[in-house]
Amino acid sequence: MTSVVNLYAKCGMVGDAYKMFDRMPEKDLVCWNTVISGYAQNGMSKRALELVLRMQEEGCNRPDSVTVVSMLPACAAIGSLQMGKSIHGYVFRNGFESLVNVSTALVDMYAKCGSVGTARLIFDKMDSMTVVSLNAMIDGYARNGYYDEALVIFQRMLDEGFKPTNVTIMSTLHACAESRNIELGQYVHKLVNQLGLGSNVAVVNSLISMYCKCQRVDIAAELFENLKERTLVSWNAMILGYAQNGCVMDALTNFCKMHLQNIKPDSFTMVSVVTALAELSVLRQAKWIHGFSVRTCLNRNVFVATALVDMYAKCGAVHTARKLFDMMDDRHVTTWNAMIDGYGTHGYGKEAVELFEEMRKGHVEPNDITFLCVISACSHSGFVEKGQNYFMIMREVYSLEPSMDHYGAMVDLIGRAGRLSEAWKFINNMPIKPGLNVYGAMLGACKIHKNIDLGEKAADKLFELDPNDGGYHVLLANMYATASMWHKVAKVRTMMERKGIQKTPGCSLVDLRNEVHTFYSGSTSHPQSEKIYAYLEKLFDRIKAAGYIPDTDSIHDVEDDVQEQLLKSHSEKLAIAFGLLNTSAGTTIHIRKNLRVCGDCHSATKYISLVMKREIIVRDMHRFHHFKDGSCSCGDYCPIGTFRGIELRNIICSDCQHLQPTWKN
DNA sequence: GTAGGGTTAG
Numbered sequence: 001m002t003s004v005v006n007l008y009a010k011c012g013m014v015g016d017a018y019k020m021f022d023r024m025p026e027k028d029l030v031c032w033n034t035v036i037s038g039y040a041q042n043g044m045s046k047r048a049l050e051l052v053l054r055m056q057e058e059g060c061n062r063p064d065s066v067t068v069v070s071m072l073p074a075c076a077a078i079g080s081l082q083m084g085k086s087i088h089g090y091v092f093r094n095g096f097e098s099l100v101n102v103s104t105a106l107v108d109m110y111a112k113c114g115s116v117g118t119a120r121l122i123f124d125k126m127d128s129m130t131v132v133s134l135n136a137m138i139d140g141y142a143r144n145g146y147y148d149e150a151l152v153i154f155q156r157m158l159d160e161g162f163k164p165t166n167v168t169i170m171s172t173l174h175a176c177a178e179s180r181n182i183e184l185g186q187y188v189h190k191l192v193n194q195l196g197l198g199s200n201v202a203v204v205n206s207l208i209s210m211y212c213k214c215q216r217v218d219i220a221a222e223l224f225e226n227l228k229e230r231t232l233v234s235w236n237a238m239i240l241g242y243a244q245n246g247c248v249m250d251a252l253t254n255f256c257k258m259h260l261q262n263i264k265p266d267s268f269t270m271v272s273v274v275t276a277l278a279e280l281s282v283l284r285q286a287k288w289i290h291g292f293s294v295r296t297c298l299n300r301n302v303f304v305a306t307a308l309v310d311m312y313a314k315c316g317a318v319h320t321a322r323k324l325f326d327m328m329d330d331r332h333v334t335t336w337n338a339m340i341d342g343y344g345t346h347g348y349g350k351e352a353v354e355l356f357e358e359m360r361k362g363h364v365e366p367n368d369i370t371f372l373c374v375i376s377a378c379s380h381s382g383f384v385e386k387g388q389n390y391f392m393i394m395r396e397v398y399s400l401e402p403s404m405d406h407y408g409a410m411v412d413l414i415g416r417a418g419r420l421s422e423a424w425k426f427i428n429n430m431p432i433k434p435g436l437n438v439y440g441a442m443l444g445a446c447k448i449h450k451n452i453d454l455g456e457k458a459a460d461k462l463f464e465l466d467p468n469d470g471g472y473h474v475l476l477a478n479m480y481a482t483a484s485m486w487h488k489v490a491k492v493r494t495m496m497e498r499k500g501i502q503k504t505p506g507c508s509l510v511d512l513r514n515e516v517h518t519f520y521s522g523s524t525s526h527p528q529s530e531k532i533y534a535y536l537e538k539l540f541d542r543i544k545a546a547g548y549i550p551d552t553d554s555i556h557d558v559e560d561d562v563q564e565q566l567l568k569s570h571s572e573k574l575a576i577a578f579g580l581l582n583t584s585a586g587t588t589i590h591i592r593k594n595l596r597v598c599g600d601c602h603s604a605t606k607y608i609s610l611v612m613k614r615e616i617i618v619r620d621m622h623r624f625h626h627f628k629d630g631s632c633s634c635g636d637y638c639p640i641g642t643f644r645g646i647e648l649r650n651i652i653c654s655d656c657q658h659l660q661p662t663w664k665n
Numbered sequence: 666g667t668a669g670g671g672t673t674a675g
Contacts, residue, residue, distance in 0.1 A: 003667095068668085103669090133669080140670095170672055233672050237673045241673095304674085310675070
């Protein structure tokens, strides 16, 4: 009888197994254990644990080591550290700790419940261990973010002569992927072939994922193409890999291919595709995938819903993002982060701060990313004291150690507000060695506020850290240009040429009826090119009449009329003209730009929104600009326009000369 | 007889 129960359970038919078990007149411990493990192994953890209680009440059976070995994974699955600890107590009282499978299950349970330190203590006390124990420890470290420790255990395993299994390989590759350690990843890849695991789909899926995380999507694609028996996981890993490496079209193509092969997407697939569309930032496609996820009910999954919130925010539809956010019953910390960040990048500092305060009142704890989002939201809106306060409570109330990104955001916050010596002092008092982003934020602030002295100091440090970063060279040149120090501008340019640093060409995207149109600055390759340039002539006359003055100071070494021509051919002006020409009155135009919006485009777009009565939303590399009725949502709180009575100009322009500030937060 | 580790996410 018991073996039949076991057979049903092993085939995933737990219901039938239970029916059989229920009919048995005499239930011994083995029989109970069989059905308990059946529930535990089929993902019904709570049911398994309930049965243990029933067994004690009904059958006068006490759990033995076999029962415990089924109970611990069930605890791990529901993440109940409390119950896990009480089982540990039972194990101790009964002397089960010396059994290698019990200890292994304890290591696994503690690690899965987040207590990786306790897991290690038990691991270290084991006098004998198997490959399974080592696997549990490697996975435990990897899933808690201790990638180096995971790799140390892996090395120890090889040194002690254990033969790695498929599970070892998968956990190790996970650690390699997350720590971006492609060298070790490639070593493991060789090992996979030596061990004859090259045809194991799960192992190959992990390899695909590792290569994608290490930005070798090409190697991943080759593995994927050669994979004979692809599973849903293979497709998901590949699509996500494409999405995370900016290969949006490849991600979407594979999603379609999958559909043609009648493979049903799951929540993982949806997250990958939504991530790709967030990157594409086209509202029409965003709505389509949203509709698709509603029809398949996958929008109820918290991961998918969070990705949708993030996607809408990145498509400029921050209010839609908020509606989805409000409709969710279950929100993870990342859900809050996506929404707070969405508000921040759209310049809704007040809303970001309010949402953060609401979060603090609830049961979801903010994490380090939350603080990064809220501090940078404060920075975008000029809430210096608020941001400083959050930076303080992050450590003092939430015991979170600030990372380099937090320090960078703080320098941006203080510096952008013009408090440059305070920002410089902040950098010099940092407990860790300041990174590129920190000095980059400083240089950016110095450019805005024309502080050549501190700007040069920041630039020296930047080039010490990375002599070949194009973005920071451009930023430095821009700073000199702002101060009309043309001699120094030329020096930076020569330096860039000598080092062979490439400038990124300005490029804007706009979507029209299911097609994405790309415009490079000054290009004439678009079929409507002639019409667009002619239209721009007329449009310039209209905005000039409304008060727009072309920012021709931006290019100092050419004639006036040529300057104006260069300004007119900026990629976003071409994209806006194309949008106006091809959509009906009142339609909002969405533009996606690869660099930052330059001062002249910013000013021109404000006037265009006024005279054409159009809302124009521009997503640049750094934030969003909502242009409406002649003003912008950024409130000119950026290196453009007027700030506290000081006129700020982006003197060397982005598109025509491709000299463009590209600092990151 | 029943038992430990397991591929892809926001």
